[in-house]
Amino acid sequence: MAGLLSKFHSAFIIFFFLFVVAFSTKPQPPSEIPRPAFGFGKEKMTHLRFYFHDIVSGPNPTAVLVAAASSTNKSRTGFGGVSIIDDPLTEGPDPKSKLLGxxxxxxxxxxxxxxxxxxxxxxxxxDGKYNQSIVSILGRNSGVSKVREMPVVGGSGxxxxxxxYAKARTHTFNVTSGNAVVEYSVYVMHY
Known part of the structure; x- marks a missing residue:
């Protein structure tokens, strides 16, 4: 019985010690939590500027409607239409300018x-020092606004x-074909 009581006493002391340590530590405010460097060095900002060529017509479209609701064609906004894209990103607004991505x-x-x-x-x-690197965007693009802002949500490389964030401005839009050239100005914080 004395041995059992001694084990219980030891377990109680250990439990009590862990309890005191766990609940006596004050949480650190977010500003004081050390940020890991992840081995990538100091965080920096990069500004990227390029032109996005959205081609929906002709023999080689770069944007293709892949899904639509039965009411999409009747909707003045195209509501419900989903397009998959593989649009060129170029240095200038001319489609023949240098391909960046x-x-x-x-x-x-x-x-x-x-x-x-x-x-x-x-x-x-x-191309260049960003070759094989990716910036990911996820957000709302309001076509009626002169400038549209969307968040950068990640990247690789x-x-x-x-x-x-990314700011998009329509450079040209052809009402007949639906083709557009959009200027993107992207500000990226990364390591």
Missing amino acids: RAQGLYASASQEEVGLLMALNFVFV IFRFARG
Whole structure:
């Protein structure tokens, strides 16, 4: 019995010690929590500027409607339409200017009231120091706004742990063909 009581006493002391340690520590405010460097060095900001060529007509479209509701064609906003894209990203607005990468992903008409697209894109770079690096965008693109802002939600390669925002401005839009050239200005924080 004395041995059992001694074991119980030892267990109680250990439990009590752990309880005191666990609940006596004050939580650190977020500003005081050390941020790991992840081995990538100091965080920096990169500004990227390029032109996005969305070609929906002709023999080689880069954006293709892959899903639509029965009411999509009757909707003035194209509500319910989903397009998959592989759009070139170029240095200038001319489609023959230097290719910097591709915008790959999808956009879907997600508003019944105005042209409002859900954009889920990867900007896949194929040139220079950003070659094989990716910036990922997920957000709303309101077609009626002169400037549209969407969040950067991640990245890979040079852009690991990316965060930031992208501003889109329509450079040209052909009402007949539906083709568009959009200027993107992207601000990316990364390690």
